[in-house]
């Protein structure tokens with residue numbers, strides 16, 4: 001019994017926190033402080049030697065607290081807890097998902113490098129990859145979700161930049177279409193292009209599934225990224241991000257974070273710790289509700305199609321990827337209303353319980369129109385290739401009673417008047 005290993009959900013209330021260091025408080029206080037008092041000058045010197053990599057840490061030595069841009073108890077405990085879900089060596093928390101993503105891309109991509117990335121990706125990521133990275137001399141090569149690793153290898157060869165491939169970046173399931181990418185096959189492709197001097201890294205944005213239902217590190221990824229604004233925060237009341245990986249890559253991520261200064265605040269870290277206590281119950285409830293909602297929408301006469309992982313058909317490539325790397329279908333549903341923007345807007349404007357807002361993963365259900373909202377900035381031709389259409393609505397299912405959600409969706413769909421263009425004689 002002594003070796004019993006607790007599940008992450010059982011450790012979210014206590015892991016990494018010592019009440020005796022905080023007057024016995026059961027909950028970790030907010031360490032709302034910019035700096036920490038050293039006991040002696042010698043101690044301050046030793047802490048800086050470790051923090052700045054001037055010497056290696058002794059096996060028994062712990063990096064002491066210095067200054068809240070470098071480390072803070074709220075951040076450290078939160079990071080330790082997040083490591084449990086993904087079985088990562090280390091984690092760094094950021095002030096937003098975008099700061100986590102941009103810090104990783106800036107640290108591991110240098111002028112002349114090639115980045116291969118999956119489409120579609122979150123709108124902000126798409127902008128950073130297509131508008132910022134090229135401005136610092138990084139070449140980018142976008143791939144479509146149905147392309148196999150072999151096809152992508154052919155594209156890399158054709159680009160003439162195979163020798164400068166530095167990273168493969170994936171978002172799976174992809175926002176907003178729910179397309180899946182086979183993490184392992186792209187991690188293998190990265191290995192194929194790695195040399196003894198230069199490892200090609202794979203990074204996965206796991207915001208839609210993680211940290212519960214998909215663990216990219218187990219499938220060969222080097223870095224896992226999150227918008228912690230979404231499921232991890234889970235209450236639509238904060239903005240944050242996280243990166244996880246092995247010690248070597250995380251040391252680099254943390255050093256750049258120290259100098260960009262884009263770590264999360266102690267207050268937000270504290271809110272995230274509170275959120276982590278209910279992460280499993282929230283996400284379990286959300287995926288159960290989403291399965292009921294998706295089944296309802298799938299049979300609705302005013303809906304053309306529903307993209308939901310729980311509705312993937314056995315025998316398809318997407319289904320095989322799903323079985324291989326996801327443990328639940330999640331709570332993100334993309335539906336295509338019959339008609340176009342007009343009909344999609346009628347549907348959105350008539351929702352009562354579900355709120356019309358971007359973002360996802362929170363306790364309340366949210367719906368939005370990717371084409372004109374989250375993905376408004378994505379190139380039009382690209383959007384066509386990725387099937388982001390004017391009739392598409394993205395729905396994030398919250399923790400409400402699924403019966404109430406279905407009632408709401410049903411009454412809003414009743415108000416959609418599908419224009420019968422095909423039948424008009426004029």
Ligand SMILES: *Cc1c(COP(=O)(O)O)cnc(C)c1O
Pocket residue numbers: 096097098099122124125171175205207208226227228229230239240241359360
């Ligand atoms: C929201 C989101 C982001 C960006 O995160 P922020 O916390 O808003 O900066 C990145 N990736 C995905 C998949 C997202 O949904």
